[in-house]
Amino acid sequence: MTTTSAVISVRGLGKSFGKLEVLKGIDLDLMPGEVMGVIGPSGSGKSTLIRCLNMMEVPTAGEVRFQGRPVTHKFRGRGGAIGTGELRRKVGMVFQHFNLFPHLTVLGNITAGPTKVLAEPRAEAEAHAMDLLGQVGLADKAKAYPAHLSGGQKQRVAIARSLAMRPEVLLLDEVTSALDPELVGEVLAVIRRLADTGMTMVLVTHEMGFAADVASRVLFMEGGRIAEEGSAEQILRNPTSERLRSFLSRFHS
Amino acid sequence: MTYHWDFYTVMQSFDLLLWGVWITFLYTVGSILIGVVVGALSCWARLSRFWWLRLISRTYQELFRCTPLLVQILWAYYALPMLLGISISNTTAGLLTLSLYVGSFYAEIFRGGILAVDKGQREASAAIGMSGVQSMRYIIMPQAIKNMLPAFINQSVIQLKNTSLLYAISIAELTYMTSVVTSETYRPLEAYSLAAVLYFAMLFPLTQVADHFERRMRRSD
Numbered sequence: 001m002t003t004t005s006a007v008i009s010v011r012g013l014g015k016s017f018g019k020l021e022v023l024k025g026i027d028l029d030l031m032p033g034e035v036m037g038v039i040g041p042s043g044s045g046k047s048t049l050i051r052c053l054n055m056m057e058v059p060t061a062g063e064v065r066f067q068g069r070p071v072t073h074k075f076r077g078r079g080g081a082i083g084t085g086e087l088r089r090k091v092g093m094v095f096q097h098f099n100l101f102p103h104l105t106v107l108g109n110i111t112a113g114p115t116k117v118l119a120e121p122r123a124e125a126e127a128h129a130m131d132l133l134g135q136v137g138l139a140d141k142a143k144a145y146p147a148h149l150s151g152g153q154k155q156r157v158a159i160a161r162s163l164a165m166r167p168e169v170l171l172l173d174e175v176t177s178a179l180d181p182e183l184v185g186e187v188l189a190v191i192r193r194l195a196d197t198g199m200t201m202v203l204v205t206h207e208m209g210f211a212a213d214v215a216s217r218v219l220f221m222e223g224g225r226i227a228e229e230g231s232a233e234q235i236l237r238n239p240t241s242e243r244l245r246s247f248l249s250r251f252h253s
Numbered sequence: 254m255t256y257h258w259d260f261y262t263v264m265q266s267f268d269l270l271l272w273g274v275w276i277t278f279l280y281t282v283g284s285i286l287i288g289v290v291v292g293a294l295s296c297w298a299r300l301s302r303f304w305w306l307r308l309i310s311r312t313y314q315e316l317f318r319c320t321p322l323l324v325q326i327l328w329a330y331y332a333l334p335m336l337l338g339i340s341i342s343n344t345t346a347g348l349l350t351l352s353l354y355v356g357s358f359y360a361e362i363f364r365g366g367i368l369a370v371d372k373g374q375r376e377a378s379a380a381i382g383m384s385g386v387q388s389m390r391y392i393i394m395p396q397a398i399k400n401m402l403p404a405f406i407n408q409s410v411i412q413l414k415n416t417s418l419l420y421a422i423s424i425a426e427l428t429y430m431t432s433v434v435t436s437e438t439y440r441p442l443e444a445y446s447l448a449a450v451l452y453f454a455m456l457f458p459l460t461q462v463a464d465h466f467e468r469r470m471r472r473s474d
Contacts, residue, residue, distance in 0.1 A: 054380065056376060056379070056380070075384055075385070084379070084382075085382055085384060086382070088379065088380055088381065088382040089381075089382040092380065092381070093380040095373060095376065095377065095380075097373055099371070099373035099374060099376060099377035100377070101374065101377070101378075101392055101396075102396065103395045103396050103399065112378075112381065112391060112392070113381035113382060113383070116383060116387055116391055117381060117382040117383055117387070118382075158377075161381065162380070162381070164381075165381055165382065
């Protein structure tokens with residue numbers, strides 16, 4: 001099922017930490033505009049998989065391609081390969097624990113990438129940042145430091161920080177897992193709006209309802225493999241395997 | 254018996270004490286500057302992925318941290334020249350020893366400051382395409398410096414006081430000059446009290462400046 005038009009394609013991807021094999025022979029293709037939900041029990045390899053897509057984790061087997069070019073874990077790619085420097089400018093990532101830069105203001109967090117990595121003029125980067133802050137509903141927090149924001153606000157800033165790089169793909173690694181329940185909604189609303197704009201995303205999540213709502217395709221992972229894969233409707237509403245049914249039942253109760 | 258304080262006699266030689274202050278200042282600043290470079294190199298070596306660099310750095314640090322500074326100064330001035338068969342001036346021996354000594358402490362302060370920065374910070378900066386150098390410069394170091402600053406200032410304050418040990422190899426810093434004034438005036442109580450006041454006058458503003466910077470850098474907390 002090799003597809004040349006896939007933004008990211010993965011073949012035979014494996015990752016081991018010492019003797020522990022976390023990912024085993026993963027194949028997947030992420031198409032432009034697709035929102036791929038990744039679900040599964042803890043330790044099933046969801047986060048490791050998404051972290052291999054931008055080389056935060058270096059795979060121990062198989063390969064990752066971005067727009068047909070092989071991805072290397074080196075900062076600069078050679079001989080047609082794409083290095084992590086270029087890859088991460090095009091594939092943004094939002095983390096579970098936000099990882100905002102505490103010594104910079106909200107505006108400083110968002111403009112750090114564009115000004116330092118893309119060498120955008122400051123005025124331009126700030127105008128774009130203000131626009132993004134408006135989109136995530138935090139225009140009034142531009143001058144605030146991360147320590148003065150709620151978890152939901154921090155995560156929305158983190159999303160804006162990723163978007164400031166004008167990525168082609170956004171990887172979201174359990175972005176609501178560290179939030180108080182009442183703050184989850186505001187972050188999900190931002191992601192839903194992004195999905196509506198056609199942003200290509202991979203979403204590792206425990207929010208089954210949300211995955212059903214925004215994901216065009218859902219992968220169910222177990223034991224380092226993709227155990228089941230299909231449309232959100234198919235996977236979440238009509239699971240075929242017993243394992244998936246029992247996994248999902250924990251969220252319905 | 255009541256002691257008759259006589260600062261007048263001592264004040265006659267105040268210029269000698271001021272000279273001592275100046276020399277103390279020079280050795281402090283000089284050894285701190287060299288120490289920062291040595292400490293940064295040693296810290297970098299400790300964080301290296303090459304075991305032999307880590308070993309060299311660790312050995313240097315432990316040697317200087319686990320032996321008394323006075324012994325190091327005397328060793329560098331009296332023993333090292335015999336070992337190498339060259340003559341080393343007291344200035345060189347003093348500056349070198351003070352610098353290497355403080356550098357060994359700075360290295361650990363720097364390392365602790367860098368390691369205390371959450372690993373997520375490096376990941377987040379990498380995730381927006383920063384290189385290792387950019388990440389270090391714009392994201393890790395500003396936070397690491399904030400972590401290091403209190404310990405760094407503290408060690409530097411101690412360093413100024415440590416220059417008094419240069420007395421042992423006849424370097425004309427404040428303690429040595431005080432002993433000169435004492436032998437001229439036979440007024441040790443006044444002379445050493447005055448020296449204490451001068452040390453205090455040099456260090457107190459420094460600790461205040463340090464507090465000020467620390468408060469300013471905590472603005473983002």
